[in-house]
Amino acid sequence: xxxxxxxxxxxLLSSALVAPAALAQDTGAPAPDAPPVTTEAPAADDAAAExxxxxxxxxxxxxxQEIVVTGRFTPNVVRATPEVVSVLSSAxxxxxxEGDISGSLQRVTGLSVVGGGFVYVRGLGDRYSLALLNGSPxxxxxxxxxxxxxxxxxxNVIDSTLVQKSYSANFPGEFGxxxxxxxxxxxxxxxxxxxxxxxxxxxxxxNQLGYTYYGSDTDGTGFDDGSRDVxxxxxxxxxxxxxxxxxxxxxxxxxxxxxxxxxxxxxxxLQQNDHIPVNWSAGITGGTTIPLANGELxxxxxxxxxxxxxxxxxxxxxxxxxxxxGDPQTSYNRVITDNRIVVNALLxxxxxxxxxxxxxxxxxxxxxxxxxxxxxxxDANQVGRDxxxxxxxxxxxxLINTQFxxxxxxxxxxxxxxxxxxxxxxxxPYERGFTYVRTNLPTDQDPTGNxxxxxxxxxxxxATIAFSDLNEDLWSGGVDLSYELAPQITATVGYAYSDTSRxxxxxxxxxxxxxxPVPVTQxxxxxxxxxxxxxxxxxxLVETSAQDGTAAFDAGLTTHAGYAQLQAEIVSGMNVxxxxxxxxxxxxxxxxxxxxxxxxxxxxTNINNDYWLPAVTLTWEVAPDMQLRLNASNTIARPQFRELxxxxxxxxxxxxxxxxxxxxxxxxxxxxxxxxxxxxxxxQRFTAAGFFKKIENPIEAYxxxxxxxxxxxxxxxxxxxxxxxxxxxxxxxxxxxxLSDSAFWASRRLVLIGNYTYTKxxxxxxxGDTTVINGVVQxxxxxxxxxxxxxxxxxxxxxxxxxxxxxxxxxxQTLLLTYASxxxxxxxxxxxxxxxxxxxxSLDFVARQGISLLDKEIELKFEARNLTxxxxxxxxxxxDNRIFLNRYKLGRTFSLSASLKF
Numbered sequence: 076x077x078x079x080x081x082x083x084x085x086x087l088l089s090s091a092l093v094a095p096a097a098l099a100q101d102t103g104a105p106a107p108d109a110p111p112v113t114t115e116a117p118a119a120d121d122a123a124a125e126x127x128x129x130x131x132x133x134x135x136x137x138x139x140q141e142i143v144v145t146g147r148f149t150p151n152v153v154r155a156t157p158e159v160v161s162v163l164s165s166a167x168x169x170x171x172x173e174g175d176i177s178g179s180l181q182r183v184t185g186l187s188v189v190g191g192g193f194v195y196v197r198g199l200g201d202r203y204s205l206a207l208l209n210g211s212p213x214x215x216x217x218x219x220x221x222x223x224x225x226x227x228x229x230x231n232v233i234d235s236t237l238v239q240k241s242y243s244a245n246f247p248g249e250f251g252x253x254x255x256x257x258x259x260x261x262x263x264x265x266x267x268x269x270x271x272x273x274x275x276x277x278x279x280x281x282n283q284l285g286y287t288y289y290g291s292d293t294d295g296t297g298f299d300d301g302s303r304d305v306x307x308x309x310x311x312x313x314x315x316x317x318x319x320x321x322x323x324x325x326x327x328x329x330x331x332x333x334x335x336x337x338x339x340x341x342x343x344x345l346q347q348n349d350h351i352p353v354n355w356s357a358g359i360t361g362g363t364t365i366p367l368a369n370g371e372l373x374x375x376x377x378x379x380x381x382x383x384x385x386x387x388x389x390x391x392x393x394x395x396x397x398x399x400x401g402d403p404q405t406s407y408n409r410v411i412t413d414n415r416i417v418v419n420a421l422l423x424x425x426x427x428x429x430x431x432x433x434x435x436x437x438x439x440x441x442x443x444x445x446x447x448x449x450x451x452x453x454d455a456n457q458v459g460r461d462x463x464x465x466x467x468x469x470x471x472x473x474l475i476n477t478q479f480x481x482x483x484x485x486x487x488x489x490x491x492x493x494x495x496x497x498x499x500x501x502x503x504p505y506e507r508g509f510t511y512v513r514t515n516l517p518t519d520q521d522p523t524g525n526x527x528x529x530x531x532x533x534x535x536x537x538a539t540i541a542f543s544d545l546n547e548d549l550w551s552g553g554v555d556l557s558y559e560l561a562p563q564i565t566a567t568v569g570y571a572y573s574d575t576s577r578x579x580x581x582x583x584x585x586x587x588x589x590x591x592p593v594p595v596t597q598x599x600x601x602x603x604x605x606x607x608x609x610x611x612x613x614x615x616l617v618e619t620s621a622q623d624g625t626a627a628f629d630a631g632l633t634t635h636a637g638y639a640q641l642q643a644e645i646v647s648g649m650n651v652x653x654x655x656x657x658x659x660x661x662x663x664x665x666x667x668x669x670x671x672x673x674x675x676x677x678x679x680t681n682i683n684n685d686y687w688l689p690a691v692t693l694t695w696e697v698a699p700d701m702q703l704r705l706n707a708s709n710t711i712a713r714p715q716f717r718e719l720x721x722x723x724x725x726x727x728x729x730x731x732x733x734x735x736x737x738x739x740x741x742x743x744x745x746x747x748x749x750x751x752x753x754x755x756x757x758x759q760r761f762t763a764a765g766f767f768k769k770i771e772n773p774i775e776a777y778x779x780x781x782x783x784x785x786x787x788x789x790x791x792x793x794x795x796x797x798x799x800x801x802x803x804x805x806x807x808x809x810x811x812x813x814l815s816d817s818a819f820w821a822s823r824r825l826v827l828i829g830n831y832t833y834t835k836x837x838x839x840x841x842x843g844d845t846t847v848i849n850g851v852v853q854x855x856x857x858x859x860x861x862x863x864x865x866x867x868x869x870x871x872x873x874x875x876x877x878x879x880x881x882x883x884x885x886x887x888q889t890l891l892l893t894y895a896s897x898x899x900x901x902x903x904x905x906x907x908x909x910x911x912x913x914x915x916x917s918l919d920f921v922a923r924q925g926i927s928l929l930d931k932e933i934e935l936k937f938e939a940r941n942l943t944x945x946x947x948x949x950x951x952x953x954x955d956n957r958i959f960l961n962r963y964k965l966g967r968t969f970s971l972s973a974s975l976k977f
Contacts, residue, residue: 154754157642157652158692159241159704159764165234170878170889171921180225180255182874183238184762184804184830187895187914194225195867196240196252197766197800197834202774203251203712203744209258209436211478211495212247212573214549225255228440234260240766241748242690242708244638244654245555245569250710251744251768259436262373262425263362273936273972275354277385278944279964285351285386285412286447288467289341295382297416297443303469303504305542306336313582316671319618330616334586334609337540340601342505345447345465351412354970356381370428378420386412387947387963391450397906399956407452407464414445430484435477442472457534461513463527465600471502487559491569494552503543509600510536528596529603531614532587536596538604539619540584547577563644567654571636577716580627580667581620588614620669627667630716634660648696658711659685664719664737678850680719680737686711704750714739714774718790721849732787738847740792743771761805768798775838776866777858777902778910788901793859794844798868800834811879826878826889834872836865863909864899871896885925885934893917900949908951910960915945932976940968 153160161183168179180186185197194204206213206225239246240253247254275281291302305313312333317323321330358379365372388410392403418441426433448466478495511527512535529536555569586604591612595603608614620626640654664680690708697703720735750764772792779787809825839862844855864870871894878889895914903909920939925932949961 153760154702154752157650157694158239158243159706159748159750161238161240163236163238168233168236169923170876170880170887171891180236180238182828182876182891182893184874185240185802185832185834185872186238187869187872194255196238197798197802197832199252199768199798199865199867201867202715203249205247205249205254207254207256208438208476208495209434209478209480210256210493211476211497211551212549212575213476214474214497214499214547214575214577225257228257234258241692241704241706242688242710242746243652243692244640244656244688244690245567247571247573247634247636248656248658248660248686248688248711249713250708251712251742251746251770259421259423259438260360260362260375260377262371262423262427263364263375266363267976268359268361269974269976270359271379271972271974272357273355273970275356275383275938275968275970277354277966277968279388279966280351280384280386280412281353282350283386284410285348285384286345286410286449287348287412287414287445288343288345288447290445290469291341294414294445294469295416297380297418297441297471299469299471299504302338302341305504306333306338308333308336316669318620318670319582319584319616321615321617327613327615331609331614334604334614334616335606338505339604339606342467342469343507343509343600343604345449345467345600348412351384351386354381354383354968356972367426367428370426373423373425373427375423375425376421379418381415381417383415384412385415385966386410389961389963390959391452391961392958393960394907394951394958395455395905397953399907399951399953399958402455403958404456405452405454407450407462409448409450409452409464411446411448416443416445417441418443432480432482434480436480438474438476440474444468444470444472446470457512459514461527463511463513465509465511466507468506469504471500473500474498489555489557491555491557492553495550497549497551499545499547499549501543501545503541506539506541506543507600508537508539509603510538512536526597528593529600530588530591530596531603532585532589538586538600540586541581543579543581545577545579547575549573549575565642567638567640567642569638569640571634571638573632573634575630575632577630578627578667579630579717579720580669582626583619585617585619586614587617588612626669628664628720629667630662630664630720632660632662632713632716634658650694651691652694653689653691655690656688657685658688660713662713662719664716666720678737680714680739682713682741684741686743700755701751701753704748704752706746706748706750708746710744710746712742712744712770712774714741714790718774734787734789736790736848738850739774739790740772740847742773742792745769756808759807761803763801763803765801766799770796770798773838773865775859775902776900778904789848791846791848791858793838793840793846794855795839796836796865797839798834798836798865800832802830802832804830822883823879823881823886826876826880828874828876828878830872830874832872834868834870836868837862838865858902860902860909863902866899866901869895869898869914885923887921887923889921891919891921893919903951908953910949910951913948913950916943917945918942934974934976936970936972936974938968938970938972941965942967 153162163179163183171179171182180194187195194201194206196204235258237256237258238253239256242250291300293300312319312325315324317325319325319330319333321327356379358377360375360377362373362375365374388408390406390408392406394401395404420439422437424435446466446468448464450464452462452464453460454462474497476495476497479493481490481492483490483492509529511529513525513527514535529538531538551571551573553569553571555567557565557567559565595608595612598608602608604614636656636658638654638656640652642650642652644650660683662680662682666679686709688709688711690706692704692706695703717733718735719737719739721737746766746768748764748766750762753761755761772794773796774790775793776788776790779789805827807827809827811820811823811825814820838859840855840859841861845852846855846858847853873892873894875892876889878887880887880889894916897911897913899909900912901910918941920942922937924935926935927933944964944967946962946964948959951958951960
């Protein structure tokens with residue numbers, strides 16, 4: 076008699092555990108900013124029935140008792156949500172073996188990852204995607220982006236990732252392609268501690284020729300030891316409010332003292348390294364649960380570091396001819412070596428008291444890039460001369476995030492609260508550049524005619540240095556109230572607030588001299604700018620910040636939003652999720668008058684708009700294991716801060732300069748999708764979808780060439796664009812126990828996962844259409860071709876995973892193939908063909924094996940990446956003429972890692 080009520084209670088508890096709140100907590104599907112309003116209680120994948128079924132379960136509870144539990148089991152989380160979503164669980168992330176979350180996301184249907192971890196959804200660039208952490212927005216440490224690059228998130232801090240492709244009103248309005256919600260690791264169910272470490276080898280980098288420089292004693296940790304701090308005299312000169320040059324309250328002697336305080340040889344002397352080191356990583360993760368009177372307190376913490384090297388032997392060219400004919404205007408072979416160090420830490424606390432859950436999550440990520448470049452080439456402006464360029468740089472990106480989430484359940488009422496503060500920083504101290512010129516014919520000054528010289532500002536070389544600093548703060552918060560009006564009807568209202576403020580400063584300088592003796596011009600960089608040379612030859616420092624556009628700017632974006640949403644089952648098997656969002660956004664970008672001139676030639680930007688953004692998704696269960704979804708919505712895309720300010724920014728990844736356009740306007744999108752889903756077995760599915768988007772004022776990148784033949788990329792609003800396409804996805808498992816009676820095959824299965832996305836886009840430019848560039852109205856056809864594709868859009872995306880895995884023990888072997896067809900990275904300058912990137916085919920292999928040693932769990936992982944040995948190409952093509960803006964080999968990489976769990 077006593078056992079039966081206990082059993083019944085446990086069954087009721089298990090039913091409660093599959094409620095929507097638990098689903099959002101444990102799978103990442105839809106999170107605090109996206110309260111999961113559902114009419115059903117979906118079960119987790121591994122707890123669900125094989126087939127969709129509904130009915131009553133009667134449990135005898137004694138002579139005159141009977142407990143009836145009514146439930147509906149849905150075998151897939153993706154199916155249960157009211158919108159079109161893809162969920163990457165921790166198991167999915169582990170199967171790909173990727174070290175950061177962007178690598179795992181590129182396996183998702185319709186997603187591609189472009190330069191530095193920016194996710195493109197269905198051909199729409201990163202500006203049309205939204206990244207959230209536990210439902211709260213994130214700031215970006217990138218000068219060129221407002222979207223956070225996802226490659227800075229190590230996979231060890233992420234528990235699951237949700238990608239929602241159809242808009243619903245509970246998400247922010249900047250939802251052109253989709254939203255990516257990262258869910259950090261939650262409360263552990265049992266105490267544990269795990270140590271991990273690994274090493275890696277790159278065929279184009281490890282033990283090969285590369286370049287580096289000393290920097291400071293602690294560079295290997297990703298933290299400078301203070302050597303790169305702005306020296307005291309230069310800091311005082313910055314604070315003076317005067318341009319740093321002779322005659323602006325600075326004497327030649329003042330400028331010499333400032334120069335002599337700069338760290339010289341440690342940041343200028345390029346060193347050849349014929350044996351670039353191996354890559355390595357290490358980490359520790361632990362957690363525990365503390366029982367309380369009415370619940371439990373969970374604690375989880377993780378810390379990690381990775382140190383990776385990459386050398387690229389690049390060809391970089393430009394042309395001034397419209398048909399790209401003849402010799403390139405510039406052509407350089409550059410060897411670029413990057414040493415990237417990522418340090419991360421996470422501390423999470425979770426409190427569960429009855430039906431209420433509280434989470435406090437703190438995340439720290441520091442991503443440092445130490446870069447050395449050496450190039451040799453030609454420039455048509457200097458006929459008969461070889462040119463050598465040397466650059467050294469140090470880029471620090473840092474993200475600190477703290478957030479609180481509360482979920483409170485009061486019978487039919489659910490209250491979700493969230494608040495977060497995040498800070499991102501980017502510092503680039505001591506960006507140094509040196510240009511040496513070799514006259515290939517003898518001259519009076521140089522009879523040998525074969526030595527490189529740098530006369531600091533004449534027509535034979537120069538030297539530059541720059542200091543950049545970016546700081547961004549983001550405060551956000553919100554509340555959502557959900558009420559179950561009836562068993563099949565739930566209403567939700569919510570309010571969301573976010574305030575982003577960014578300050579960015581870049582101070583750039585040239586070293587100049589006149590009449591340097593030839594032997595001095597032939598000195599290597601650290602001797603050329605030594606204390607003795609500075610004093611003996613009156614080398615001076617000239618600030619060029621104003622020549623590069625706005626030296627500093629303040630930017631901000633404040634949004635207030637309210638929404639209402641209703642989810643209901645109209646008739647049996649047909650659900651609707653309908654809502655509308657009102658969002659008010661004020662975006663400003665204001666140049667900072669550093670030098671007290673009383674104004675700026677560059678106008679400030681002030682965009683103040685409000686929008687009503689409706690969304691509706693209809694889900695029809697046409698059969699017990701099949702459903703159709705139809706979605707329609709309006710969304711927006713705002714210009715990113717860096718795109719609005721005319722300040723030069725050198726991108727270390729593409730080696731290209733960028734300059735903003737203060738006249739950009741918001742983009743508005745109309746989205747629709749029809750989707751078929753067939754869940755033919757547990758964890759297995761076939762889906763097919765067609766989608767269409769119409770975009771007003773899409774923001775596109777275009778390229779121009781400066782007078783010194785440097786390629787500059789800027790931004791402009793095209794009149795209109797259309798994007799449409801389709802995608803299919805299949806996930807299927809095959810049991811292998813029938814192959815043999817051997818115990819080896821008894822629990823193993825074959826895993827087949829594949830998806831294909833076809834996307835087509837076209838910019839529409841008609842007679843009389845205009846665009847505004849820096850306040851000047853211009854003919855849009857000068858910048859855009861009618862029918863040209865949107866930047867970043869590949870026609871074809873293919874992902875295939877073929878794996879063998881043990882269902883009872885950790886043993887996985889997976890082949891992963893990815894293909895993306897060519898995509899435009901920027902419009903061509905002056906009527907030239909567009910610049911296209913060719914991602915090509917990549918084939919990876921990942922093997923994971925669990926073993927037990929001395930009663931301890933050990934996981935071994937082997938990774939082999941880019942087995943096809945593909946090259947990276949960014950190219951312009953006109954007939955048989957080709958110009959390579961970037962071309963280099965991508966190395967094959969191999970790594971071995973292990974983790975030990977206690």
